[in-house]
Amino acid sequence: MxxxxxxxxxxxxxxxxxxxxxxxxxxxxxxxxxxxxxxxxxxxxxxxxxxxxxxxxxxxxxxxxxxxxxxxxxRGVVFQRYSVFPHLSVLGNVLIGKEMGKATVTGRLFGTARKAAIDEARILIDEVGLSHALHQYPAQLSGGMQQRLALAQALIMKPKxxxxxxxxxxxxxxxxxxxxxxxxxxxxxxxxxxxxxxxxxxxxxxxxxxxxxxxxxxxxxxxxxxxxxxxxxxxxxxxxxxxxxxxxxxxxxxxxxxxxx
The missing domain is CATH 3.40.50.300 (P-loop containing nucleotide triphosphate hydrolases)
Known part of the structure; x- marks a missing residue:
């Protein structure tokens, strides 16, 4: 709810x-x-x-x-200006929320937990139409693609x-x-x-x-x-x-x- x-x-x-x-x-x-x-x-x-x-x-x-x-x-949020991390790839931008949420000390997941998070991120990236840009960086994306990425970044945490x-x-x-x-x-x-x-x-x-x-x-x-x-x-x-x-x-x-x- x-x-x-x-x-x-x-x-x-x-x-x-x-x-x-x-x-x-x-x-x-x-x-x-x-x-x-x-x-x-x-x-x-x-x-x-x-x-x-x-x-x-x-x-x-x-x-x-x-x-x-x-x-x-x-609570997820998407702003007018593209709120993505320029030093991370498309996959890295979507994955970071999962890693910071579940691995608060190291900031990284390992083993089966990381594989599960990557699989989930890949599915969401595909849903927003960015599967072809999985390893590209925000500077290589158009404005519309960056907003698609920002939506995926927010939704990976399943906000209410x-x-x-x-x-x-x-x-x-x-x-x-x-x-x-x-x-x-x-x-x-x-x-x-x-x-x-x-x-x-x-x-x-x-x-x-x-x-x-x-x-x-x-x-x-x-x-x-x-x-x-x-x-x-x-x-x-x-x-x-x-x-x-x-x-x-x-x-x-x-x-x-x-x-x-």
Whole structure:
């Protein structure tokens, strides 16, 4: 399970209030897109879910238990800028999470444990379409390939919650469409909840089961530091998308008679 309950959360930096009175329940295996103007606290909210930031007030629960106040293997993350290790190959980048998680002293696995981890990493690398680049390094990969690698790197730890901070914003439109297709498939095939920050409304409505808008209710310049942003819209998409089930048929997009195919 991977349900999240955010209850009356505030985030303040000295006299600067970034988020105020944020409350939302995110059901297990949902795909939630966070939208809103730049600087409204979406990425701050994501960092609180990751454990990089702690709420000033309020509580965050995962499956009824207080969220740990530091990042952990139960939460994976992919950022907009490619968060892979340049000195490691594709295989090494995916394998490192397993090695650091299970071999905390040496940082390496040996024997049958290493072979099992390599086999698991190879399967995931194949799933994201990088089996041909197994021994290449990030500098040899395109931007889209590096984001595929970042997804594999996050998913190898089987997180309950996957956090995406504008992960596809730097990609060309054609590559972004390919990554969207991959992301939908990975969400369907893995038992995880996804929370994604994006400025692309089309991306939000293409991928998510819910679109949640953050904004400040007060926009006077003299009030910007005194009042933070909060959730002003929470839109469940219809017909609903359910992880693990095929997407609903949409005549405007899927019918050859209307698409000219």
């Amino acid at each position: 991977s349900a999240l309950v955010i209850d009356k959360v505030w985030k303040e930096y000295a006299d600067n209030i970034v988020l105020e009175d944020v409350s939302i329940e995110i059901e297990s295996r949902a795909f939630v897109a966070l939208v809103g103007p730049s600087g409204c606290g979406k990425s701050t909210f994501l960092r609180m879910l990751l454990g990089q930031e702690n709420p000033t007030r309020g509580t965050i629960l995962m499956d009824g238990t207080p969220l740990p106040r530091e990042p952990g293997a139960d 919650v996957l956090l995406l901070d504008e992960p596809f914003g730097a990609l060309d439109p054609g590559i972004r469409a390919e990554i969207h297709t991959l992301m939908r498939r990975l969400w369907h095939e893995n038992a995880m909840t996804v929370v994604m920050v994006t400025h692309d409304m089309r991306e939000a409505f293409t991928l998510a089961t819910r679109v949640v808008a953050f904004e400040s209710r007060r926009d006077r310049s003299e009030e910007k530091l005194r009042y933070g942003a909060t959730i002003t819209r929470d839109l469940p998409l219809w017909p609903p998308r359910i992880a693990g089930q095929p997407a609903p048929f949409r005549p405007d997009r899927d019918d050859p008679a209307t698409t000219g195919q």
